Amino acid sequence: MNASKPIIAILGGSGDLGGGLAWRWARAGYDVVIGSRTQEKAEQAAAELNNEGLTKPVLGMSNEAAAKAGDVVVMTVPFANHQGTLESVKDIVQGKVFIDVTVPLVPPKVGTVQLPEGGSACVMAQDFLGDEVKVVSAFQNVAAAHLTDASHDPDCDVLVCGxxxxxxxxxxxxxxxxxxxxxxxxxxxxxxxxxxxTSVLITLNRRYKIPGSGFRITGTPKV
Ligand SMILES: NC(=O)c1ccc[n+]([C@@H]2O[C@H](COP(=O)([O-])OP(=O)(O)OC[C@H]3O[C@@H](n4cnc5c(N)ncnc54)[C@H](OP(=O)(O)O)[C@@H]3O)[C@@H](O)[C@H]2O)c1
Structure with missing residues (x-):
């Protein structure tokens, strides 16, 4: 790993949240690899992000190849595919930092909290991957829309648990x-x-017609 900047691999980075984070990290000078179930889709997604004014190009690979290439692996797939994606990379991510952004939404009632039997998606990931994988939960409350707009403020703090x-x-x-x-x-x-x-924020978005609500930790000097 580069001492100052790890290589970041984003499984399912062809999607909304993964693509937005990929773009932001590449702009900040990180080497970013987008993973997908297919090499072609990964390359296509990377090319689209590279057309959005990136000077440090994002690469596209299969999820497995991306997981191998990354020092930090970020999983950005729907909850329905959480376990399957974990199974596909379990051996590859041993010893790595593994960021899980998954919200365990159960359609159609996505505005209602419905926690899985395992307690939470990220607890399930830690239990399944084992203690050698440093699972960290983050980004569940950030709306993906407009993340590739540099002037857009996501207007949401991020809880990081691990x-x-x-x-x-x-x-x-x-x-x-x-x-x-x-x-x-x-x-x-x-x-x-x-x-x-996240289900609370989805409910607020609907009730108050907010394009993408978030939250802030208050009472702190941190800016
Ligand atoms: N969107 C948001 O605003 C937001 C905010 C906070 C948290 N999240 C969480 O972030 C995660 C990703 O959300 P998203 O909106 O970015 O999702 P998405 O765009 O619907 O999907 C992300 C990627 O997941 C992969 N995927 C889809 N179906 C799959 C399957 N059957 N098996 C394996 N991979 C599959 C696809 O990649 P390939 O087809 O390229 O493999 C897809 O591009 C979710 O867990 C969500 O709860 C989302």
Missing amino acids: NDKEACALVVELVEAAGMRGWHAGPIANSVVAEAM
Whole structure:
């Protein structure tokens, strides 16, 4: 790993949140690899981001090749595909920092908190991948829309939860590199709060016609 900037691999980076984060991290000078179930889709997604004014090009690979290439692996796939994607990279990500952004939404009632039997998506990821993988939960409350607009303020703080303090500190840095405020908010068990909060934000968006609500930690000098 480069001492100052790890290579970031984003599984499902062809999607909305993964693509937006990829663009922001590449703009901040990180080497970013987009993963997809197919090489062609990954290359296509990377080419589209590179057309959005990136000077440091994003690469596209299969999810497995991206997971191998990354120092930090970020998983950005729907909850319905959470377990399957974990299975496909379990052996490859041993020893790595693994950021899970998954919200365990159960359509059609996405405005209602419906936690999985395993407790939370990120707790399930940590349990399944094992203690050698430093699973960190982050970004569940950030609306993906407009992330590739540099002037757009996501207007949302990011709760960062994980059992490894150094891994969480690194993820807080990555949150800030992507233009948001990150807070190390405790162990992976606390991820349930961020995961549940998303259904509350979806409800607020609907009720008050907010394009993409977020939240801020208040009473702090951190800017
Ligand atoms: N969108 C948001 O605003 C937002 C905000 C906070 C958190 N999140 C969370 O972030 C994650 C990704 O959300 P998103 O909106 O970016 O999702 P998305 O665009 O619907 O999908 C992301 C990627 O997941 C892959 N995928 C789709 N179906 C799959 C399957 N059956 N098996 C394996 N991979 C599959 C696809 O990649 P390939 O086809 O290239 O493999 C797709 O491009 C979700 O867990 C969501 O809860 C989203």
